[in-house]
Amino acid sequence: MEHHNLPTEDLKTYGIINEDLTFSKKLSPDDVQKFLRGYTIVADNDRNRATFQLTDNNTQLKVIFLERDKSLSEILEQSKEKVQYTDIKNLSKSPDQWNIEMKAFIFDKENSKTVEFDFIKNATELTAIIADQKDLQELGRYKAELQKLKNYLYDKLDKYPEIAKEIANDMNIVSRELDAVTRISVEDKRMYNGNSDVKLNVNDRDMYEDVNRTRENEEQQQQEEKRRLRR
Known part of the structure; x- marks a missing residue:
């Protein structure tokens, strides 16, 4: 060579x-x-x-x-049961090596192997895979890890002004995924509750009439407000 x-x-x-x-x-x-x-x-x-x-x-x-916060063998074994999240901290002290890496380990049942995903480099793909599980508890765990990473990045902005732009870019990625997870969580909860936050049983006459009365009262108030503004 x-x-x-x-x-x-x-x-x-x-x-x-x-x-x-x-x-x-x-x-x-x-x-x-x-x-x-x-x-x-x-x-x-x-x-x-x-x-x-x-x-x-x-x-x-x-x-x-x-250095990881967990052993790799432990991560690989436990990933067969549920998604494993881990921090990898840089042991060096130089300013250009400030970062912490956050990873998710997900077991691929089809190929019988665990796959590693980076929270920054594989952000969009990772969020899609977690969301596809249709598990609100897992989505909550993932959201907590994203928030932890965002807090860490925020703390580093003042300490490393020379690479603030790179840190801000990573924060933007994490913020985008947090927004996506929040939106997905709301949508999944609506689906779980029957696509609506209001459950109206049309066979319950009292409930039906209560809702109609509320709607009529709102319409009356709106009409009165319009008349008042025209005076």
């Missing part, structure tokens, strides 16, 4: 390439080509995650270490 510009010693340190300068067999040819084009390699181990990316025309290796 062409390696004269690559940071070979760093790549060896993290096991991305071997001593003979061949890439690790854990990486497919497609993975290698993407990595050389700037894509990120992700390595998971229980609660820990590391990402590797070539920068500066492939002369530097950017390494970020992260």
